[in-house]
Amino acid sequence: MARLPIVHHPDYDARFSPVHRFPMGKYTLLMNALRERGIVERASLHRPGPAPSNWLGLAHERGYVDRVLTQRVPRSIERLIGFAVDERVARRASLACAGTVLAARLALEEGLACNTAGGSHHARFEHGAGFCVFNDVAVAAQVLRAGGEVRRILIVDADVHQGDGTARIFADQPDVFTFxxxxxxxxxxxKETSDLDIELPDGTGDDAYLERLADGLDTALARFPDPDLAFYLAGIDPHHEDRLGRLSMTDEGLSRRDEMVLKALRERSIPTACVISGGYSRDMESLGRRHAIVFGVAETFV
Structure with missing residues (x-):
């Protein structure tokens, strides 16, 4: 039986206070949920090291990278990010980028791989924003393209918030398609302008969401055929319990969404790296279980 490659590092959890607005403990709780479901036991586990600074500099302004790595980020930028960039946060951001690079390389080898972090899509070239320090998907895309491992990359972003940082970074790069x-x-x-944007009204539920997503996938794959690699940002913040989401999806709807995306990509033999992206429920245990959904779906495609 094929085993799903999963990338994880314990230091993805930077140990924030339980009452912090960003639910940092979800990375630990996700692994607990994956163990409870037997997914870890059935998977092949991989641990990244910190990303080299030259990797980070492919997607971010070098001065900003240096300020993060030395914990000298100006307070004005920390306010945009939403938390202070201390040593644990800087390490976490670097590890998450390396984890997404590793997941992408595993996807090229195995067809599909998942990182238990990543999806920090608000970070732009100049600085971080919106709980995102570095844009790990942009870093991974640039690392693999610079090394000649891939040329054409499709990014499917299903987080409830627009991937504005990613759209800005790749605005003038025709070999990267942002959806x-x-x-x-x-x-x-x-909002920024992605290659394809689908905007949903507040309260959108499972069926309406999935109908729009199906149309979007068809459009994206028609406009950008035969990518060498896809990244899938499987944010769970469209869920009706999410405190920042404003949509009305259910656990079943999220599972159907993940199945729709992965089926569309795997049917076309597009190697796919999944990252977890956003999720902000106040019930931390359910948050961990909900982030585990895409891993359970991904298992069925390996």
Whole structure:
């Protein structure tokens, strides 16, 4: 039986206070949920090291990279990010980028792989924002392209918030196609222009969401055929219990969404790296279990 490659590092959890607005403990709780479901036992586990600074500099301004790695990020930028960039946060951000690079390389070898972190899509070239320090998918895309491992990359972003940082980084790069399906009235208030944007009204539920997603996948794959690699940002913040989501999806709807995306990509033999992206429920245990959904779905495609 084929084994799903899973990338994880314990230091993805930077040990924030349980009452912090960003639910940092979800990375530990996700692994607990994967163990409870037997997914870890059936998977092949991989641990990244920190990303080299030259990797990070392929997607971010070098001065900003240096300020993160030396914990000298200005307070004005930390306010945009939403938390202070201390040593644990800097290490976590670097590890998550390396984890997404590793997941992408495993996907090229095995067809599909998942990182238990990643999806920090609000970070832009100049600085971080919206709980995102570095844009791990952008870093991974640039590392693999610079090394000649891939040329054409499709990014399918199903986080409830637009992937504005990713759209900005790749705005003038025709070999990277950005597709974002997100809440129309949610963060960020000023949207960027992805290669394909689908904006959803508040309260959108499973069936309406999935109908729009199916149309979007068809459009994206028609406009950008035969990518060498895809990244899938499987955010769970479209869920009706999410405190930042404003949509009305269920656990079943999220599972159907993940199956729709992965089926569309795997039917076309597109290697796919999954990252977990956003999720902000106040019930931390359910948050961990909900992030585990995409891993359970991914198992069925290996």
């Amino acid at each position: 974002s399906i997100h809440g129309a009235k949610n963060y960020p208030s000023a």
